Amino acid sequence: MGVQLYGGPIPVPTALNLPSGRQSLVKRLRRAWRSRKALSGVTQWIIDWGLPVALTLTVLFLSAALTREATPSDVYHVFTLIDEPKHLLLWLASVAGWLLVPAIIGGFAGHVITTRIQRTKSTPAATLFQQRKLSQRLRPPGLIDDLAGYFHGTYAQKDFVDAWVRVAHRNDWTRAQDHWEVYVRDTMSTPQYAHLHRRECLRRAQESGRILLRFTGRAGRCIVCERRQ
Amino acid sequence: MRSEDAVEIARATLALALPQATDESLTRMAEAVLRWGAEGVEPHLNEELISRMFADLLALAGVGVGPDGYAPADEAWAERLASPAPYRTWSRSEGMEPLAFAAGPVEEITPPPRQSNPDQPPRGQGDTPAP
Numbered sequence: 001m002g003v004q005l006y007g008g009p010i011p012v013p014t015a016l017n018l019p020s021g022r023q024s025l026v027k028r029l030r031r032a033w034r035s036r037k038a039l040s041g042v043t044q045w046i047i048d049w050g051l052p053v054a055l056t057l058t059v060l061f062l063s064a065a066l067t068r069e070a071t072p073s074d075v076y077h078v079f080t081l082i083d084e085p086k087h088l089l090l091w092l093a094s095v096a097g098w099l100l101v102p103a104i105i106g107g108f109a110g111h112v113i114t115t116r117i118q119r120t121k122s123t124p125a126a127t128l129f130q131q132r133k134l135s136q137r138l139r140p141p142g143l144i145d146d147l148a149g150y151f152h153g154t155y156a157q158k159d160f161v162d163a164w165v166r167v168a169h170r171n172d173w174t175r176a177q178d179h180w181e182v183y184v185r186d187t188m189s190t191p192q193y194a195h196l197h198r199r200e201c202l203r204r205a206q207e208s209g210r211i212l213l214r215f216t217g218r219a220g221r222c223i224v225c226e227r228r229q
Numbered sequence: 230m231r232s233e234d235a236v237e238i239a240r241a242t243l244a245l246a247l248p249q250a251t252d253e254s255l256t257r258m259a260e261a262v263l264r265w266g267a268e269g270v271e272p273h274l275n276e277e278l279i280s281r282m283f284a285d286l287l288a289l290a291g292v293g294v295g296p297d298g299y300a301p302a303d304e305a306w307a308e309r310l311a312s313p314a315p316y317r318t319w320s321r322s323e324g325m326e327p328l329a330f331a332a333g334p335v336e337e338i339t340p341p342p343r344q345s346n347p348d349q350p351p352r353g354q355g356d357t358p359a360p
Contacts, residue, residue: 012302156274167302190235208266212242215286219246220302226245
């Protein structure tokens with residue numbers, strides 16, 4: 001078969017290559033990190049800021065216990081603005097307390113309470129008349145799909161990777177997977193998906209993404225490639 | 230592009246493949262795609278339904294297949310667009326060809342052939358017609 005030149009100077013391969021195998025641990029962690037955009041805003045804030053704050057405080061407490069300049073009780077009193085700081089370690093805790101305590105109490109807790117109150121009279125249309133069972137509530141969040149699994153999947157999945165990997169990315173599975181994750185992540189970060197349950201948010205973003213990227217992929221185009229040129 | 234709106238993201242993506250399309254048609258296409266993504270139809274698409282979906286998108290865009298419109302990079306694949314399914318499984322928008330609606334791909338929802346039941350009278354003697 002002759003060389004295909006549509007869609008760019010690099011010829012389109014005539015067949016889809018096999019995927020390179022299971023993603024490395026780093027890439028799986030990256031995919032999980034990007035998938036957090038399916039979570040609610042509060043949960044994302046806890047992951048993005050709450051965990052680092054908790055880690056910082058833990059380091060301060062442990063530092064106090066190990067250096068013996070102050071006891072963990074002294075660190076707690078300074079952090080919660082009860083006592084004044086007496087040396088460097090406690091000054092760090094005091095500054096963190098001044099910044100974080102009002103933010104956590106006033107900002108975070110206030111937002112959670114306000115949102116819960118507003119939701120009592122404004123149910124999102126996507127959840128009307130639906131019943132969420134306990135198993136659904138406890139189900140862990142999903143991850144953005146690994147495209148390698150599509151190679152042996154349904155017809156729609158195989159067609160998608162043929163368009164997205166072979167045509168749009170010239171059989172570069174790594175780049176195609178990266179750009180797929182970026183596209184789904186950024187789609188989930190929009191207001192249209194803000195009020196959806198995390199599984200529903202991920203499902204809709206991926207299905208609309210596959211419809212859209214299949215269409216543009218067949219023309220040999222990728223918006224992430226274009227924006228990163 | 231205002232990245233905080235999913236429709237804007239979809240419009241910018243579609244504009245890559247359809248540089249000749251108007252802003253209004255890109256908006257219609259983007260809204261349709263986001264709606265279809267919520268309807269749960271994508272996992273059940275087969276070859277004919279994908280061709281039909283592409284035909285619907287091109288109808289919303291008001292362009293055809295070719296160098297001045299939608300130009301598939303793979304010529305061999307482009308021939309499949311000539312045989313779309315005669316029905317669709319997603320919602321219809323203004324500008325799309327009126328077609329029958331099916332709950333899923335026809336080969337998946339076609340009921341099995343009715344087996345003869347000797348306890349029932351033959352057809353044409355007062356029994357209700359099959360749905």
